[in-house]
Amino acid sequence: MEIIIKASQFILSLSLLIVLHELGHFIPAKLFKTRVEKFYLFFDYKFSLFKKKVGETVYGIGWIPLGGYVKISGMIDESMDTEQMKQPSQPWEFRSKPAWQRLIIMLGGVFVNFVLGIFIYICLMWAYGENYLPNENVKDGVWVQDQLAINLGLQTGDKILTFDGEKVKKFQDLSLEFINGNNFAIERNGEVIEKEIPENFISQLVDRGKDAGPFLYPRYPFVIGGISEDSPNKYADLKAKDIVTAINGTPLKYFDEAQDELNKFKGQGISISVKRGSETKDISLKVTDQGKLGVALGTLSFDDLEKLGYYELETIEYSFLDA
Numbered sequence: 312m313e314i315i316i317k318a319s320q321f322i323l324s325l326s327l328l329i330v331l332h333e334l335g336h337f338i339p340a341k342l343f344k345t346r347v348e349k350f351y352l353f354f355d356y357k358f359s360l361f362k363k364k365v366g367e368t369v370y371g372i373g374w375i376p377l378g379g380y381v382k383i384s385g386m387i388d389e390s391m392d393t394e395q396m397k398q399p400s401q402p403w404e405f406r407s408k409p410a411w412q413r414l415i416i417m418l419g420g421v422f423v424n425f426v427l428g429i430f431i432y433i434c435l436m437w438a439y440g441e442n443y444l445p446n447e448n449v450k451d452g453v454w455v456q457d458q459l460a461i462n463l464g465l466q467t468g469d470k471i472l473t474f475d476g477e478k479v480k481k482f483q484d485l486s487l488e489f490i491n492g493n494n495f496a497i498e499r500n501g502e503v504i505e506k507e508i509p510e511n512f513i514s515q516l517v518d519r520g521k522d523a524g525p526f527l528y529p530r531y532p533f534v535i536g537g538i539s540e541d542s543p544n545k546y547a548d549l550k551a552k553d554i555v556t557a558i559n560g561t562p563l564k565y566f567d568e569a570q571d572e573l574n575k576f577k578g579q580g581i582s583i584s585v586k587r588g589s590e591t592k593d594i595s596l597k598v599t600d601q602g603k604l605g606v607a608l609g610t611l612s613f614d615d616l617e618k619l620g621y622y623e624l625e626t627i628e629y630s631f632l633d634a
């Protein structure tokens with residue numbers, strides 16, 4: 312039943328988007344007195360599920376849910392009807408209209424899509440607001456693993472305080488502040504340290520490539536994402552989204568703390584504690600000679616991290632005009 316409901320919701324949403332897009336072509340065509348022969352939701356190859364002629368236009372629903380179309384006289388469109396183009400041009404046809412009118416008719420659907428996207432975004436911001444992670448709530452500092460962050464002189468656990476003397480409100484704005492700023496201040500082991508942003512920072516950022524992702528992360532729990540095929544723990548009782556909370560009895564809050572512990576037991580067996588939903592389990596595992604477990608790090612959303620008590624998010628609420 313759930314699949315049927317979701318499929319119905321998808322088809323209804325798709326239908327609404329198609330109809331609005333085609334109205335973007337239909338309305339200017341009518342305004343410019345251009346004949347519209349068909350207005351169809353979905354394609355009607357061979358037959359239609361429904362059709363009715365009103366005035367000069369046939370309105371219908373096809374059976375192939377891959378889009379829709381409006382058939383405008385004097386225009387080759389999705390119907391691929393080229394016969395009418397062999398006849399002399401008529402005043403109600405698309406091809407007889409001035410170029411500026413033809414352009415508006417053709418771009419009408421794209422314009423509706425653009426306006427609709429902005430409208431949906433405004434409605435979402437108005438209804439739900441904007442959730443963000445306040446920089447001041449990253450109380451245990453950042454997780455440094457990218458070479459660019461290392462080049463900036465950052466270490467895991469550093470708390471980034473200010474840029475050019477100004478505090479940063481949102482954690483996700485840190486990258487932009489590094490681009491625009493000249494210097495920044497961090498707190499490390501209770502000491503405030505001032506650092507300069509290198510002049511070639513932007514070029515280093517560009518050299519990472521567009522798919523490199525963020526160079527700074529908040530510290531993250533050790534979440535099991537999967538087990539590799541050659542892992543010595545392939546058949547262990549581990550499941551995706553298990554959260555490792557201890558290694559041999561040593562409490563573990565963040566993933567970056569795990570490697571130091573694992574290095575103590577290279578080539579040995581260990582016991583880890585994992586949180587699985589509301590349950591905590593102890594599992595025996597084998598550490599490789601390289602200090603690895605043969606597992607991949609999983610991901611959690613900020614909302615999940617908030618539910619687990621790692622971070623506290625805040626919400627910016629917008630009026631309709633502000634959104």
